[in-house]
Amino acid sequence: MNIYIYTLGCRLNQAESESIAERFRNAGFTLSGWSDADLVIVNSCTVTAKAEQKARRMIRRFAERSEVIVTGCYAELGRDEVKALSERVTVFSLKEKASLLSLPEHISSAVHSGLSLHDAIVSFTCRNTDLFAFDASSFQYHSRAYLKVQDGCDNHCGYCRTTIARGPSVFLSSDEVVRRALEIEARGFHEIMLTGVNLTMYDHEGNGLGGLVEKLLAALGGGMRLRLSSMEPDHVDDRLLETLYDSRMQPHFHIPIQSASQYVLERASRRYSIEHVEYIIRRMRDAKDDPFIACDVIAGLPGEGEKEFMDTFRFLDENGFAAMHVFPYSPRPGTPLYGARDRAEERVRDERAEKLRKLSARHSAEYIARQMGKKLEILAEEGNEGTTGNYLKGRIILPHGRVPVRGMIYEGVVTSTDPFELSAVL
Ligand code: SF4
Structure with a gap:
């Protein structure tokens, strides 16, 4: 039987999709292109209206030929809308996502005993509701292991729907994280990427992400590298920044800055100052030799006039980010800024996004050129x-x-x- 997995959104989604794919491959399924697939799994995202539109368009197309399972943040928030796209669509909520790891065995035995693929899927009972089920064993075919230590978010940033889909911040205990990391090391991996929806919100027993990384570095051997998937600035403190001096911490950082205008940040209920972001970047550059520092930036957020945009542009230019992920702002239903009137018109927003993309391309090229001979x-x-x-x-x-x-x-x-x-x- 052929299966195709289509993924939208963040690195966590990508990693989880790969694990699901491996489970299907192990159970004897063939990973194919979508046009040959009997079953397509869509791991969706709700971060922008565009991501949702794309998911709907692709689901409709997939459902013309195949059974379709839809999971991820958009499936969580738009369950009925997604379900209504086709009778061939089955929705797995975020809580049910980990059950997809055991779905291949169920399908194999159900089809073997005479059920159609559709009936096999709808007769499946989701038992695994553990948000942290994607452990070491589900990454055994990857070069690097992804260790999810946190999910959800307690911030309610004005534009963000993720927090509505994922719920409040939750995390694994630090002992459990260390146990999983040691298991990953024992399996022969040399690199672990720590992931979460808002990773820096990790806070077991008041020790924060810095305390967790300290504990991991103390437990792991000298040959194991650690990488942080993303660092929301508000919870980046000195304790975390100190850990970056350890040579096992990889010189690659990602900061969702979103805007460098203090007014726009406050308008979007972002809880940090642009001076704090500058401080973080300075410490990262002090800890590592020319690290790869990437950022997210949103063009056209409410409150962003020409001056605020130029403040952001100058900040990004002066700080020489090795990559910028540029998102044109789109108002998301259910978010505080949904009805905001002080946002740039679409044409202006898109022009700004284009300017930022060009800036990003220039800085990326300069960064890569600087690596020659290193x-x-x-x-x-x-x-x-x-x-x-x-x-x-x-x-x-x-x-x-x-x-x-x-x-x-x-x-x-x-x-x-x-x-x-x-x-x-x-
Ligand atoms: S920090 Fe803000 S943007 Fe990030 S997940 Fe939480 S609410 Fe969304």
Whole structure:
């Protein structure tokens, strides 16, 4: 039987989709293109209206040929709307998502005993409601392990629907995180990415994410690298920033800044000052040699006039981000800013987004060019491909045409930046 998985949204969704795919592959299913698939799983996102539109368009298309399971944040908030797209659609809420890990066995035995695929899916009982079920065993075929330590968010940023879909912040106990990390290490991984919806909101027994990272670094061996998926500025404190000086902390950071205008940040109920963001960036650059610092920015938020936009543009230009993820603002139903009238008209918003994308392309190119001749570590992935500590995708060139071992870390000198290549130092 053929299966296709279509993913929208964040890195957490991507990682969870990969794990689900592996479970299906293990159970004898074939991962195919969507046009050959008997079953399509859509892991959806609600962050923008565009992401939802795209999900609807694709679900309709998939349902013309296949059974479709829809999960993720949009499925959570728009259950009825999604269900109404086709009779072939079955919705799994966020709580039921982890059950998809055991769905392949159920389908195999139900179809074997004569049920149609549709009946097999609707007869499935979701028993696994653990938000943290995607553990080490579900990442066994990946080069790096993703360890989800937090879910949900207690902030109610004016534009964000994620917090409505995901609910309040919850997290794994630090002992459980360490136990899972040690299990991952024992399986032979060399890199763990800590993930969460709002990772820096992690706060077990008042120790924050900084306390958790300290505990992990103390427990893990010298060969294990740690990477943080994203750092919301409001909970980034000195304790967390101090941990970045450990060489196992990878020089790759992502900060959802959204705007560099204090007025716009306050209008969107973001709880930090732009001075705090500057401080975080300064500490990151102090802790690491030319780290890859990426950010999210939203063009056209309510309250963003020409002056506020230029403040943001200048800030992003002066701070030289290696990558910027630019989102044109779209009002989301149910959010505090939904009815705001002081937002830029769409044409202006899109022009601003375009300017930011061009700025991002320039800074990315400069960042990559600066890597020439540097000695970097790179984690081997598919074939000769890999990802460096500072999160650049590149080719690993080994002597005598040898192929790198997946999951291994190599040290190499950057010998070309276009295409990005490292010659391994052995
Ligand atoms: S911090 Fe704000 S933008 Fe991020 S998930 Fe929470 S509410 Fe949404």
